[in-house]
Amino acid sequence: MKVLLIPDKFKGSVTADGVVKALSQGILKSEPKAEIFKVMASDGGDGFLDAVQNYISLERVEVETIDPLGRPIKAYYLYNTINSTAYVELAKASGIELLSTAELNVMETSTIGTGIQIEDAIMRGAKNIIIGLGGSATNDGGTGIAQALGYRFLDAKGNELAPKGKNLSLISKISKKENPIWKGVSFTAVNDVTNPLFGKEGAAYVYAKQKGADGIQIETLDKGLRNLARTVKNEMGVDHAELPGTGAAGGTAYGLKTFFNAEFISGIEFLFKLAGIPQLLKETPVDYIITGEGKIDEQTLHGKLIKGVMDIGLQYQIPVIAVCGKLDVAADELKKKGLKEVLEIMDTSQPMQYSMDNAAKLIEKTIYNYFEQQKPA
Known part of the structure; x- marks a missing residue:
């Protein structure tokens, strides 16, 4: 057998x-x-880097970054110098396990800490960024990562907004640097969920409760994600909100696809290939x-x-x-x-x-x- x-x-x-x-x-x-x-598997969530390290010998790079609530922490990613590929686990800087139950507040959390890690990898020379999604404490639509890499999210008066769940409904304009550091860098989101960005099967309604949101906050977050998608469509001319998987990690998958044209690959497919x-x-x-x-x-x-x-x-x-x-x-x-x-x-x-x-x-x-x-x- x-x-x-x-x-x-x-x-x-x-x-x-x-x-x-x-x-x-x-x-x-x-x-x-x-x-x-x-196969030492991972769905792209916490444990993603451990699974990757089972099959490839990689350099471990520790970075000074911030946790989901903006507090200083150290988090690491893995780097392959041979093919200039960085492996980043969202949960390392933006994960729910970094917070106590009392600290869970999805209206205030952000993925900016993961963005700081990605920025470090690109400055190191990474041309391929592979991000394991899952285990997040966030519902910011990936705006935290986007801000760390050069995007700005503004309200109707032109004031810059912090990339948090509570501010999604206020986003009216989106801008980015003329020559962002990620130009020419390919992004891949390792993602094992099929949820769309918003709606009853979307990021807020399916996942925000476990991140500390109550019923009213879930409704607010869903409206915020709808506003983000609407603003993106008006400002950038793209619409990925109903693409299966964009609801992953509080909409981080949507942000990666929208702002960096990330490719989606399932965690099991990714690790199957890695393990032969x-x-x-x-x-x-x-x-x-x-x-x-x-x-x-x-x-x-x-x-x-x-x-x-x-x-x-x-x-x-x-x-x-x-x-x-x-x-x-x-x-x-x-x-x-x-x-x-x-x-x-x-x-x-x-x-x-x-x-x-x-x-x-x-x-x-x-x-x-x-x-x-x-x-x-």
């Missing part, structure tokens, strides 16, 4: 590497001769692909890592099994989309914290039991 493992982390419990180890142990306990291949998986699947008859994450919910169907793995399974006609800590969507719905099986590890006889504390053991036990049940009686 040949198995390809592509799990994400179980947030707050087990790293992606830990999930791989637990799955491997469970499979080998049931099938000692199983051949296991692995297409070649492996062409040459090796893999029996199962196993993926997983801490919680599988409606967002999973909007293009997170598991959705990308499901698509790969369908493409190569390989059954995909998903393991999760908590299943918050109908298993039948996931199976209709292409999953062979969904395995929930949670021990319902114990408090939730027990399952989080013992996730690795439960993952191992769950996958072992699954393959034992597949054996003929």
Whole structure:
């Protein structure tokens, strides 16, 4: 039996590497001769640079920048001197994990810190900027990154606005430097969601709540994103608001596409190429692909890592099994989309914290039991 493992982390419990180890142990306990291949995956969010570093030897560059609320921090990116490519993880300077629960305030947060990192990379000589999106604490439509690289956002009176969620509704004019430093630089957004910029499936309505927004603020942010798109269309003559994926990271994907003509690539597609998986699947008859994450919910169907793995399974006609800590969507719905099986590890006889504390053991036990049940009686 040949198995390809592509799990994400179980947030707050087990790293992606830990999930791989637990799955491997469970499979080998049931099938000692199983051949296991692995991809250290990331959907472009936090963990993106760790995943990249598994496959390429890169220089780590630390930068003095700011966090989502504008406080000084140090954050790093990875740089390949051979092909002048910088790998930037949005979450390192603009991530939700940089803030405490009490500090979450999506009206005030900005991606400008990530922009400072990108500026540093370009000044270093980068000609290709690859940005892993996800895990953001922001809903600024990418205006923070844009401002750091030479754009200015003005209100109706010509006053410059800080690139924050609360100011999106005030943007009336957009200007940029004549010879910006990013001229001639290519941008790629590694992005595993399919949400548009605004609307009920957009950045604010789907993601802003987890970043601290209440109902009124979500409505305000959505109106702000609509205003940004309208102003961009009037001022710049482009309209990417309904492009799938532009809602990623509080609309950062939209900003990267609009202001820097970024190419979109899914995280799973990006890492598959990096790890040489297409070649492996062409040459090796893999029996199962196993993926997983801490919680599988409606967002999973909007293009997170598991959705990308499901698509790969369908493409190569390989059954995909998903393991999760908590299943918050109908298993039948996931199976209709292409999953062979969904395995929930949670021990319902114990408090939730027990399952989080013992996730690795439960993952191992769950996958072992699954393959034992597949054996003929």
